[in-house]
């Protein structure tokens with residue numbers, strides 16, 4: 796087997812372990828959203844394997860598509876919609892980007908903590924928000 800192939804496999808294994816280790820530290824969230832979490836972890840593993848070599852954190856757009864679009868695409872339950880200034884501006888004015896980031900991490904009303912993405916890092920959540928408010 797070629798060295799490059801081995802490196803690819805190694806990267807995928809490390810990525811999957813990293814995803815699982817992060818998830819362990821969020822035991823409470825994982826318990827609460829179990830069905831969603833299970834589906835999500837399977838997706839993350841597939842993504843880690845597919846993206847091996849490309850490596851690193853998920854982009855804001857990837858996180859959005861994976862974990863936020865379900866609500867923020869159509870504005871489910873009053874969620875501010877993707878790149879709609881009228882939805883986002885009042886929130887940014889009131890709390891700033893850091894404030895809405897904290898609310899996304901901790902949850903606010905019908906918005907679950909981290910959008911129920913148990914294995915998204917703080918920075919990945921931030922990247923997803925930056926993607927949602929892009930151009931505003």
Ligand code: HEC
Nearest residue numbers: 862863866872873874886895898899904905906909910923
């Ligand atoms: C289950 C539906 C749902 C999912 C999934 C979801 N959100 Fe939300 N989100 C909401 C709702 C509803 C609100 C409005 C909450 C309110 O202000 O009452 C909201 C509000 C927010 C806000 C504004 C917070 C503020 O302080 O005004 C941010 C930022 C945010 N979501 C980020 C995200 C990110 C990032 C993701 C994906 C990782 C995500 N959301 C996934 C439903 C969701």
